[in-house]
Amino acid sequence: MDGQAILARIVERFGGGVLDTHAYRGDHTAIVDRSTVESALTLSRDDAALRFDMLMDLTAVDYLRYPGREDGPRFDVVYHLYSVEHNHRVRIKVPVEQDDPWVPTASGIWPIANWLEREVWDMYGIRFEGHPDLRRLLMYEEFVGHPLRKDYPINRRQPLIGPKV
Amino acid sequence: MADERVTRELLLGEGSGGSQNLYVNMGPAHPAMHGIIRIFAELDGETVVKADVEIGYLHRGFEKDCEAHVYGNAIPYTDRLNYVSPLINNFGYASAVEKLLGIDVTERCKYIRVIMSEISRICDHLTCVGASAMELGAFTVFLYMIKAREFLWELVEDVTGARLTISYGRIGGVKADLPAGFDLKVKRAFAETRQVLEEVHRLITGNRIFMDRMVGVGAMTREDTIAWGITGPLLRASGVPFDVRKTQPYWAYDRMDFEVAVGKNGDNFDRYLVRMAEMEQSMRIAEQGLDGIPGGAIQVDWEGRAIDPDTYVDRGKQGKTEGLLFVPIKLSPNLQGQDRGAHARLDVPDKRVVLPSKEAAYGSIEGLMNHFMLVMEGYGVRPPAGEAYFPVEGANGELGFYVVSDGSDRPYRVRCRPPCLPPVAALPRMIEGQMIADVIPTFGSVNMIGGELDR
Numbered sequence: 001m002d003g004q005a006i007l008a009r010i011v012e013r014f015g016g017g018v019l020d021t022h023a024y025r026g027d028h029t030a031i032v033d034r035s036t037v038e039s040a041l042t043l044s045r046d047d048a049a050l051r052f053d054m055l056m057d058l059t060a061v062d063y064l065r066y067p068g069r070e071d072g073p074r075f076d077v078v079y080h081l082y083s084v085e086h087n088h089r090v091r092i093k094v095p096v097e098q099d100d101p102w103v104p105t106a107s108g109i110w111p112i113a114n115w116l117e118r119e120v121w122d123m124y125g126i127r128f129e130g131h132p133d134l135r136r137l138l139m140y141e142e143f144v145g146h147p148l149r150k151d152y153p154i155n156r157r158q159p160l161i162g163p164k165v
Numbered sequence: 166m167a168d169e170r171v172t173r174e175l176l177l178g179e180g181s182g183g184s185q186n187l188y189v190n191m192g193p194a195h196p197a198m199h200g201i202i203r204i205f206a207e208l209d210g211e212t213v214v215k216a217d218v219e220i221g222y223l224h225r226g227f228e229k230d231c232e233a234h235v236y237g238n239a240i241p242y243t244d245r246l247n248y249v250s251p252l253i254n255n256f257g258y259a260s261a262v263e264k265l266l267g268i269d270v271t272e273r274c275k276y277i278r279v280i281m282s283e284i285s286r287i288c289d290h291l292t293c294v295g296a297s298a299m300e301l302g303a304f305t306v307f308l309y310m311i312k313a314r315e316f317l318w319e320l321v322e323d324v325t326g327a328r329l330t331i332s333y334g335r336i337g338g339v340k341a342d343l344p345a346g347f348d349l350k351v352k353r354a355f356a357e358t359r360q361v362l363e364e365v366h367r368l369i370t371g372n373r374i375f376m377d378r379m380v381g382v383g384a385m386t387r388e389d390t391i392a393w394g395i396t397g398p399l400l401r402a403s404g405v406p407f408d409v410r411k412t413q414p415y416w417a418y419d420r421m422d423f424e425v426a427v428g429k430n431g432d433n434f435d436r437y438l439v440r441m442a443e444m445e446q447s448m449r450i451a452e453q454g455l456d457g458i459p460g461g462a463i464q465v466d467w468e469g470r471a472i473d474p475d476t477y478v479d480r481g482k483q484g485k486t487e488g489l490l491f492v493p494i495k496l497s498p499n500l501q502g503q504d505r506g507a508h509a510r511l512d513v514p515d516k517r518v519v520l521p522s523k524e525a526a527y528g529s530i531e532g533l534m535n536h537f538m539l540v541m542e543g544y545g546v547r548p549p550a551g552e553a554y555f556p557v558e559g560a561n562g563e564l565g566f567y568v569v570s571d572g573s574d575r576p577y578r579v580r581c582r583p584p585c586l587p588p589v590a591a592l593p594r595m596i597e598g599q600m601i602a603d604v605i606p607t608f609g610s611v612n613m614i615g616g617e618l619d620r
Binding site: 024025026027029053054055056057059061062065066067068078080084087089091110111112114115116123136137138139140147148154 | 220221224226228229230232233264265267391392393394395396405407412413550551552553554556563565567569571572577578580582586587590591619620
């Protein structure tokens with residue numbers, strides 16, 4: 001399936017839940033509402049024509065300082081899906097508001113989402129509702145803040161932890 | 166008396182509690198761990214009942230750092246992602262930015278990227294197989310493979326000037342052309358590598374001790390491997406012929422004739438076989454690349470009247486630049502292969518993207534301005550606002566860079582999809598239910614690279 005057909009299929013199934021679609025530089029993207037994303041991801045995996053059996057990547061982008069999006073939702077959670085069977089890709093994005101940063105977990109759909117969601121929680125502070133074990137992945141538990149947020153200064157130092165020598 | 170009871174309870178599991186499970190901490194710094202990672206395992210006798218993996222010890226904020234610098238400055242950071250095959254990271258990042266810019270690199274550059282990527286891939290597989298064989302007691306194999314890797318790293322050194330932190334990729338091209346006589350050197354190095362692989366095959370493929378430790382250990386089914394997002398040799402070992410080089414060819418891979426090595430059982434032994442087969446295929450690709458590379462033979466040297474490179478630079482600095490751009494020089498001012506001719510062949514002609522050759526930067530005001538415009542803050546490479554994801558086949562699987570641009574000279578967001586994160590996430594699944602000693606070969610076959618895992 002080519003990208004346009006994939007997007008058309010997703011729109012056909014979730015007309016209201018799909019906020020927007022676009023294609024840029026050959027990458028096809030569907031922007032999906034948070035309330036729809038869980039069923040949209042499940043369908044993308046199970047639908048015979050789509051069959052996105054692999055969650056290639058799950059990450060987020062903080063649009064706090066992005067020109068033209070100052071008033072929009074602050075975060076996007078980005079899913080890169082790949083289908084081994086059909087050899088096609090799609091990107092699904094979910095806008096998330098700053099005041100209420102959560103999305104439903106995908107760890108029941110693809111087990112790898114477990115760790116990738118932990119990383120997003122660690123780096124952006126976006127909670128994944130229903131996640132079985134939402135701990136930090138790369139930073140340590142005592143770390144304060146979420147370092148990949150745009151308002152986290154790059155040169156901020158945090159106290160060293162560990163036994164005093 | 167009480168002490169003895171406690172001791173017997175703890176060590177022998179006697180008393181009210183019956184037998185107890187033992188908790189063992191492997192790592193973060195463990196001699197058999199090639200990388201800093203902690204495996205917290207619950208043991209029942211020698212069997213791993215439950216395991217938890219903790220990563221992040223090598224986190225250094227790669228993605229955050231990229232956001233604070235101009236596009237070109239991320240290249241040295243990408244060296245440090247997978248430090249065993251840094252060339253693939255360089256080219257992968259550069260290609261992602263090129264995709265965002267909407268430009269295509271020259272044919273010769275594509276071939277160079279293919280050749281150097283394959284040499285890196287062999288280095289990576291040699292390290293992985295050698296190290297995991299060593300942990301099973303086959304120290305000879307490790308020494309042989311490191312010897313072969315040394316020949317290949319000499320090739321890398323010849324081309325890039327460094328062995329590990331090579332920074333050879335450029336947005337819109339590569340840093341320098343291949344050196345003179347490179348194809349002969351490759352031929353010699355590959356002959357040595359093939360001999361080593363042959364010897365290793367005879368030493369451990371079919372060796373009773375090695376097979377006993379590898380066959381059926383750490384196995385994952387095809388469906389599980391896919392669901393865990395595992396790519397690369399581990400996925401192919403479980404029978405899925407997924408290879409980005411074949412399924413979605415980039416650079417010049419569509420013109421190369423090679424086979425995708427596929428296993429059957431998805432266990433450590435199949436992973437080993439897939440890696441061994443892939444090294445041979447990588448050599449085939451590199452040889453085809455060297456045969457088919459466009460833009461003339463590699464052994465092209467500058468002919469004619471030549472001036473000393475120091476004189477060239479001196480003249481340029483004194484402002485005596487008239488006609489200097491057309492004076493041939495014996496050697497490029499800085500590095501072999503960095504001269505004008507090479508740049509014209511290698512890099513895209515777009516002056517807003519690619520750094521000029523050193524002659525141009527030193528020898529003409531236009532070149533100097535061009536250089537400044539690319540490295541000064543607020544100028545430089547500025548892709549239009551948008552986003553792009555570019556996957557390449559890294560040594561451990563799909564290495565993807567997802568770059569978001571806001572139209573300024575710095576990437577708004579750089580995300581690296583680390584190929585060895587999914588297998589490490591699935592590691593508890595691979596080792597649970599197996600013996601504690603099997604953790605070592607399984608962990609070896611995962612080929613965890615701390616640099617790209619923790620970023």
